[in-house]
Amino acid sequence: MPKLQANAVSLTALPPLSLYIHFPWCEKKCPYCDFNSHQIKEGTSNKSGFDEQRYIKALIADLETELPNIWGRQVHSIFIGGGTPSLLSPESMDELLSAIRARINLDADAEITMEANPGSIEANKFAAFAKCGINRVSIGIQSFQDEQLKALGRIHNGEEAKRAIQIALDNFKSVNLDLMYGLPNQSLEAAKADVETALSFKTPHLSFYNLTLEPNTYFASFPPKLPSDDEIDAIFEQNLDLLAKAGYKRYEVSAYAKKAQECKHNLNYWRFGDYIGIGAGAHGKISFPDKVTRQVRERHPDTYMSAMEGKGNALIESKEIEAKDLPFEFMLNTLRLTDGVDTNTFSERTGLPLSVISKGLAEASKKGLLDENPSKLKATALGLRYLNNLQEVFLD
CATH class of the missing domain: 1.10.10.920 (Arc Repressor Mutant, subunit A)
Structure with missing residues (x-):
C-alpha cells in the first residue's frame, strides 16, 4: 500500500448515520457469550436486579454528549442490543425513545430494533414496546431442541421459544430469529429440524451463526465436544439449500432475508456507515470531512453510570482512525x-x-x-x- 499522509482523508459527503444503544444486563450469562453482558444480581432491593432509572438517565446524558458531533445529520435506524434489552420495562423504553426523538433528527420511518430472549417475552409487555415505537425485534432462539438449549446454557426451552416467536409476530411488522449451528454433538438431522422449525414461522429475516469458542468465555476454558469441520460444512450447506428453497437470500455472511427485508441498521455497519454508540461498552464511528473517528465507552455498567454522573462523559477511547x-x-x-x-x-x-x-x-x-x-x-x-x-x- 502506498505511504499515506496523516491528513490524507477527504470526504465529499458524510455517510448515513445510525444509533446503537447497549443494554448490559441479562438473566444469565451464556457460556459461549463474549459480548459485554452482566448477569443481574439476585436479592437486590431493585425488583429487576439493576437500576433501571439510573441507567436510562445515563443513556440520555451520554447521547447529549454526542450531539455536537452530529448536528444537522439525520439518524436512519436505532438498534437496542445487549445483554437482554427486553428486560427493560415498557415505561423506561418509552422514556428513552421519547428522549431520543426530542434530541436527534430521527427518520419518520426509522427502523427501531430491540433484541430479546424468549424467557423475557410477555404478550402485554411486547404490545407496550410496539406502542412506544419498537418496530423490529430480534429474538435469540439459538435452537428449538431442549437438549441443545441446555448445552448452550440457555434459560428457555423449545416450546417457550415457539411461543415467544408467535407473540413477536403478533406485535411487530418485522421479526428476526437468531439461530446457531455447529452445536455440541449436533447431528445433520438435528440441525435440519431447527431450520425447518424456524422456517415454519415465515419470519422475514433469519440469522445463522456458527458456534465458535471465543476467548474469555466459559466454553473457551471448558470446551464442549463440537462437530468436526466437515460436519459443520455439511450443516452449513444444508442450511443454505433449505433457506434458498424457502425464498431467503443470503445477503451477508450470517444473514438471510426475504425480498426487501434486510436489516437496515446492520446494512449500515457493513457498508461502513456511521453510528453513535451509547451505553456501557458501546462503540461508535463518526465521520467528519477530514477524518473518521472511533469511540469506546466504559465497559462495566456501574463504572459507566458513575462516569456519566461524575464527569459527564464515559469515554475511555476516542481516536481518529489513521489513513493507513x-x-x-x-x-x-x-x-x-x-x-x-x-x-x-x-x-x-x-x-x-x-x-x-x-x-x-x-x-x-x-x-x-x-x-x-x-x-x-x-x-x-x-x-x-x-x-x-x-x-x-x-x-x-
Whole structure:
C-alpha cells in the first residue's frame, strides 16, 4: 500500500448515520457469550436486579454528549442490543425513545430494533414496546431442541421459544430469529429440524451463526465436544439449500432475508456507515470531512453510570482512525456482503483514492477471492468461504 499522509482523508459527503444503544444486563450469562453482558444480581432491593432509572438517565446524558458531533445529520435506524434489552420495562423504553426523538433528527420511518430472549417475552409487555415505537425485534432462539438449549446454557426451552416467536409476530411488522449451528454433538438431522422449525414461522429475516469458542468465555476454558469441520460444512450447506428453497437470500455472511427485508441498521455497519454508540461498552464511528473517528465507552455498567454522573462523559477511547488503517476497516465490513458494494463507495466512505488498495485488489482477484467486475468490490463464493483470508489481503 502506498505511504499515506496523516491528513490524507477527504470526504465529499458524510455517510448515513445510525444509533446503537447497549443494554448490559441479562438473566444469565451464556457460556459461549463474549459480548459485554452482566448477569443481574439476585436479592437486590431493585425488583429487576439493576437500576433501571439510573441507567436510562445515563443513556440520555451520554447521547447529549454526542450531539455536537452530529448536528444537522439525520439518524436512519436505532438498534437496542445487549445483554437482554427486553428486560427493560415498557415505561423506561418509552422514556428513552421519547428522549431520543426530542434530541436527534430521527427518520419518520426509522427502523427501531430491540433484541430479546424468549424467557423475557410477555404478550402485554411486547404490545407496550410496539406502542412506544419498537418496530423490529430480534429474538435469540439459538435452537428449538431442549437438549441443545441446555448445552448452550440457555434459560428457555423449545416450546417457550415457539411461543415467544408467535407473540413477536403478533406485535411487530418485522421479526428476526437468531439461530446457531455447529452445536455440541449436533447431528445433520438435528440441525435440519431447527431450520425447518424456524422456517415454519415465515419470519422475514433469519440469522445463522456458527458456534465458535471465543476467548474469555466459559466454553473457551471448558470446551464442549463440537462437530468436526466437515460436519459443520455439511450443516452449513444444508442450511443454505433449505433457506434458498424457502425464498431467503443470503445477503451477508450470517444473514438471510426475504425480498426487501434486510436489516437496515446492520446494512449500515457493513457498508461502513456511521453510528453513535451509547451505553456501557458501546462503540461508535463518526465521520467528519477530514477524518473518521472511533469511540469506546466504559465497559462495566456501574463504572459507566458513575462516569456519566461524575464527569459527564464515559469515554475511555476516542481516536481518529489513521489513513493507513481505513482500507482494512472498510474491507473488513463491506466484504461480508454477498453483493458487495459499488467500487466508488470506497472513496466516499474512507476519503481515500481507490489506488491505495489496487495492489490488494489485484492479489485477491488473482487468488479467486474477489470478483473481477471493476464496478464492484465483491467477494466470490470462494472469498466468502475463506473470508478471513480475503480480508487479510488488505491489512497494512
